[in-house]
Amino acid sequence: MKVVKFGGTSVASGQQIEKVFQIVTSDPERKIVVVSAPGKRFKEDIKVTDLLISCVEQYMNGEGKDVYQAVVKRYEEIAEYLGVARDVVDRISMDLLEVLHGDKSNPARFRDAVLASGEDNCAKLVAAYFQEMGVESSYVNPKEAGLFVTDEPGNAQVLPESYDNLRMLRDRSGILIFPGFFGYSEEGAVVTFSRGGSDITGSILANGAGAAVYENFTDVDSVYCVNPNIVAQPKAIHELTYREMRELSYAGFAVFHDEALIPAFRAGIPVVIKNTNNPSAPGTRILSERVNKNGPVTGIASDSGFCSIYVSKYLMNREVGFGRRLLHILEDHGLSYEHTPSGIDDISVILRQNQLDAETEAQIIERIQSELHADHVKVQRDLSMIMIVGEGMRQNVGTMAKASAALAQAGVNIEMINQGSSEVSMMFGVKAHDEQKAVQAIYGAFFTK
Numbered sequence: 001m002k003v004v005k006f007g008g009t010s011v012a013s014g015q016q017i018e019k020v021f022q023i024v025t026s027d028p029e030r031k032i033v034v035v036s037a038p039g040k041r042f043k044e045d046i047k048v049t050d051l052l053i054s055c056v057e058q059y060m061n062g063e064g065k066d067v068y069q070a071v072v073k074r075y076e077e078i079a080e081y082l083g084v085a086r087d088v089v090d091r092i093s094m095d096l097l098e099v100l101h102g103d104k105s106n107p108a109r110f111r112d113a114v115l116a117s118g119e120d121n122c123a124k125l126v127a128a129y130f131q132e133m134g135v136e137s138s139y140v141n142p143k144e145a146g147l148f149v150t151d152e153p154g155n156a157q158v159l160p161e162s163y164d165n166l167r168m169l170r171d172r173s174g175i176l177i178f179p180g181f182f183g184y185s186e187e188g189a190v191v192t193f194s195r196g197g198s199d200i201t202g203s204i205l206a207n208g209a210g211a212a213v214y215e216n217f218t219d220v221d222s223v224y225c226v227n228p229n230i231v232a233q234p235k236a237i238h239e240l241t242y243r244e245m246r247e248l249s250y251a252g253f254a255v256f257h258d259e260a261l262i263p264a265f266r267a268g269i270p271v272v273i274k275n276t277n278n279p280s281a282p283g284t285r286i287l288s289e290r291v292n293k294n295g296p297v298t299g300i301a302s303d304s305g306f307c308s309i310y311v312s313k314y315l316m317n318r319e320v321g322f323g324r325r326l327l328h329i330l331e332d333h334g335l336s337y338e339h340t341p342s343g344i345d346d347i348s349v350i351l352r353q354n355q356l357d358a359e360t361e362a363q364i365i366e367r368i369q370s371e372l373h374a375d376h377v378k379v380q381r382d383l384s385m386i387m388i389v390g391e392g393m394r395q396n397v398g399t400m401a402k403a404s405a406a407l408a409q410a411g412v413n414i415e416m417i418n419q420g421s422s423e424v425s426m427m428f429g430v431k432a433h434d435e436q437k438a439v440q441a442i443y444g445a446f447f448t449k
């Protein structure tokens, strides 16, 4: 049995959902189908989830209804194209209106309820279409199926008991259409995963239901060794380990959510990334182990929006607890960090800069100076992190030298280097305006020579 997930681009229009139908019904093993909310139909289009975010703002501020109408229009157009009965869309528009008029006393909860409706309504529509096509199928609600999550709005994590509950899905007949992106807290509230989280739902279901494989359908033939929006027609990756993919997704490969690997990995279920628009292409397989047929580097990922807090103090190396006290200050301000490259007398803490407003920055600098007696504290904003990943890097000498030489040749100044302790990754920090140039230079050094 297979669990199959279709991303936003795969359910963006009636034409796309026809392809979904063909793909699902062409293989009797494809039994559990996870869908996202309708995504972009063309480059400048707006995803339904993004429309719903605007809807939340409009309804919180008591403004107009035009975004609500734009959301309903997306479902209307899909239903019309597919010939789905009008009352299905009427129900969708009434349900969404009810959510929008619901309790707003907890804005994060209200937001999650509205955002989750994007996938929930899409699953209802797809199930109705499959039924009209004469295929036994049903919409499955995550609460009824037992997908329970932590009560962290916009950032839920699956609760372990969900896996046993979801095993029961195996016994249901027909094709099950399951909305991605959200589950329910133990108190019964809708809570979403982080953005792109329908990938996570698919992986949880694959684990719970004991699937033989988790197929993730998107709009590219494979995972490429570099973001195709940065390098034109990059090399395709045919096989990756879970560890490589987790590092690459975490560092910027938006094609698959980094938190979606663990549930499949724990159950040893292979993940296959495939293209809805070209389903016969073999795609990319993500497995526990692979034969290393490529060079030391498997992929190069990058992401912007980071800042670093640089702290120096003479004899820092001898001061027991310095790092702990520094991180404790960040913890007090509710900040999470990504990396901590360090030297003898200095340490940098890298964070996502959207967490650090000017006021928090000033408070933190003041505390580091007064409580830790640092010699120097400096915050640098607008950094990008570039991650080079590959299982083959463990046995290879000179990867760092080759990458830094490529950056020097391209005129990119390296702000910091961190050799990942996992031994399969290394990271370079550069100024955000150098990100593309840096990725292209490293790609050139490892993949075109």
Ligand SMILES: Nc1ncnc2c1ncn2[C@@H]1O[C@H](COP(=O)(O)OP(=O)(O)O)[C@@H](O)[C@H]1O
Pocket (backbone or CB within 6 Å): 006, 007, 008, 009, 010, 036, 039, 196, 217, 218, 219, 220, 222, 223, 224, 225, 226, 227, 228, 229, 252, 253, 254, 255, 256
């Ligand atoms: N290394 C990569 N390989 C393939 N695609 C990538 C990579 N990095 C970024 N992407 C982008 O990820 C997109 C697919 O992810 P996403 O937009 O979330 O699709 P979906 O609608 O299926 O969820 C691709 O169209 C591509 O632009």
Ligand SMILES: N[C@@H](CC(=O)OP(=O)(O)O)C(=O)O
Pocket (backbone or CB within 6 Å): 006, 007, 008, 009, 036, 037, 039, 047, 049, 050, 118, 180, 181, 194, 195, 196, 197, 198, 199
């Ligand atoms: N629709 C949600 C969840 C998701 O996974 O979407 P997509 O499959 O389009 O990445 C989002 O936009 O975040």
